[in-house]
Amino acid sequence: MxxxxxxxxxxxxxxxxxxxxxxxxxxxxxxxxxxxxxxxxxxxxxxxxxxxxxxxxxxxxxxxxxxxxxxxxxxxxxxxxxxxxxxxxxxxxxxxxxxxxxxxxxxxxxxxxxxxxxxxxxxxxxxxxxxxxxxxxxxxxxxxxxxxxxxxxxxxxxxxxxxxxxxxxLDSRRAHREALVRHFSGRIDELCADCQARLETNPLRILDCKKDRDHELMATAPSILDYLxxxxxxxxxxxxxxxxxxxxxxxxxxxxxxxxxxxxxxxxxxxxxxxxxxxxxxxxxxxxxxxxxxxxxxxxxxxxxxxxxxxxxxxxxxxEGVELPTDEGLDCYVAALGERAKEEAVRLVYQLRRAGLRVDQDYVGRKLKAQLKAADRLKAAFVVMIGDEELDKQIATVKEMASGEQTNVPFGELVSFFTERTRREGE
The missing domain is CATH 3.30.930.10 (Bira Bifunctional Protein; Domain 2)
Known part of the structure; x- marks a missing residue:
């Protein structure tokens, strides 16, 4: 079902x-x-x-x-x-x-x-x-x-x-109520059943009727402003x-x-x-x-x-065609190649999130090209690429998505690298 x-x-x-x-x-x-x-x-x-x-x-x-x-x-x-x-x-x-x-x-x-x-x-x-x-x-x-x-x-x-x-x-509404009853009483049968019921219980509600809003009696009804x-x-x-x-x-x-x-x-x-x-x-x-x-x-x-x-x-x-500034995207996407790199990526993503950054990674085993496309769809400002070579050197490759420029950053400096850029952009 x-x-x-x-x-x-x-x-x-x-x-x-x-x-x-x-x-x-x-x-x-x-x-x-x-x-x-x-x-x-x-x-x-x-x-x-x-x-x-x-x-x-x-x-x-x-x-x-x-x-x-x-x-x-x-x-x-x-x-x-x-x-x-x-x-x-x-x-x-x-x-x-x-x-x-x-x-x-x-x-x-x-x-x-x-x-x-x-x-x-x-x-x-x-x-x-x-x-x-x-x-x-x-x-x-x-x-x-x-x-x-x-x-x-x-x-x-x-x-x-x-x-x-x-x-x-209360006094003004009471005087207005009496005027409304006099106004609608003679032709109340021309209005809907709800209006007919409201005539005695709450005639002010007749003016709020959606069905009879265009009836001539509505246009000529006594104005509350005249009874204040x-x-x-x-x-x-x-x-x-x-x-x-x-x-x-x-x-x-x-x-x-x-x-x-x-x-x-x-x-x-x-x-x-x-x-x-x-x-x-x-x-x-x-x-x-x-x-x-x-x-x-x-x-x-x-x-x-x-x-x-x-x-x-x-x-x-x-x-009115107003666009709200809601789609901020990611600060960083971590792309990993291989199981060793995946373990490092899990650790790095957590560290960056704890530092206040919006970060994500691949969880479905995509190839590097597919991960880069995913990062683009998520509007990531940077991609950190980690493979066996990066692990051996303990240096990650960081790509700025807007310019395509790549920078080598030691693993131990990645958090400060991104937090410093985030701080400058927020100034």
């Missing part, structure tokens, strides 16, 4: 995995520069966490979660998103007691949603996200958005757009002011509501405008979630964060 990968998942093979490592490392380094520290949470959590944290009226909870019962009869769910687990850890470990507030965290790892697989959308996907918990300062909102944009720009993306909105506070009270409007103005101070262009979209119930005040997305990128143009999404910490059992503490898709990030880089 030939086994195949489950639908909606993917294998990340050598050649591609280096790209993943590179973009994740860039994101980690920038997070460190902004003062964010890594947190790691379990891949599965108690289902109730997502029912309360994400919202039981969301598509994620109603349709997309991978939920199972363990042998103890407990309902567990593979995490569909990262914010609720991070906030759970924040509460459980009483991190709200830390003197360093706000607490600024980042995470990276697989998430799971039962969705229809398509380009840029998988059932197992990887998110990189940040959460800043403990500040209600609009400057914190600007910092989080600036960090997200910085990650994309540092990787070479140019055709991206920051889109923002405000969902306001004075406090919410002032907060949004400060967010926009800070973004302008940072020189970050943005577009306001009053229909940007995001798909999670915990958002309030600032919401945002970063979109790709690269030609041919496809319908999945949203690269990153996030927003403020004041009240979520309290909902999960902690004290009343505000928070804001974002999550970006690594898969969509790589697709956007490809769409």
């Amino acid at each position: 030939a086994f195949q990968i489950p639908r909606g998942t993917q294998d990340i093979l050598p050649g591609d995995s280096e790209k993943w490592q590179y973009v994740e490392q860039v994101a980690r380094e920038l997070c460190s520069r902004y003062g964010y520290r890594e947190i790691r949470t379990p891949i599965f959590e108690h289902t109730e966490l997502f029912l309360r944290g994400v919202g039981d009226t969301t598509d994620i909870v109603q349709k997309e979660m991978y939920t199972f019962e363990d042998k103890g009869g407990r309902a567990l769910t593979l995490r569909p998103e990262g914010t609720a687990p991070v906030v759970r850890a924040f509460v459980e470990h009483k991190l709200y007691g830390s003197p360093n507030q706000p607490l600024k965290l980042y995470y990276s790892g697989p998430m799971f949603r039962y969705e229809r697989p398509e380009a840029g959308r998988f059932r197992q996907f990887v998110q990189f996200g940040v959460e800043a918990i403990g500040s209600s300062d609009p400057a914190m909102d600007a910092e989080v958005m600036a960090l997200a944009m910085h990650i994309y720009e540092a990787l070479g993306l140019k055709r991206i757009r920051l889109v923002i909105n405000s969902l306001g506070d 009270n004075d406090e919410s409007r002032a907060y949004f103005e400060k967010v926009k002011h800070y973004l302008a101070m940072l020189g970050l262009p943005f577009v306001i979209d009053a229909r940007l509501v995001r798909g999670l119930d915990y958002y309030n005040h600032t919401t945002f997305e970063i979109m790709s405008e690269a030609e041919g990128f496809g319908a999945a143009a949203t690269l990153c999404g996030g927003g403020r979630y004041n009240g979520l910490v309290e909902e999960i059992g902690g004290p009343e503490m505000p928070g804001i964060g974002f999550a970006l898709s690594i898969e969509r990030l790589l697709a956007a880089l490809e769409a």
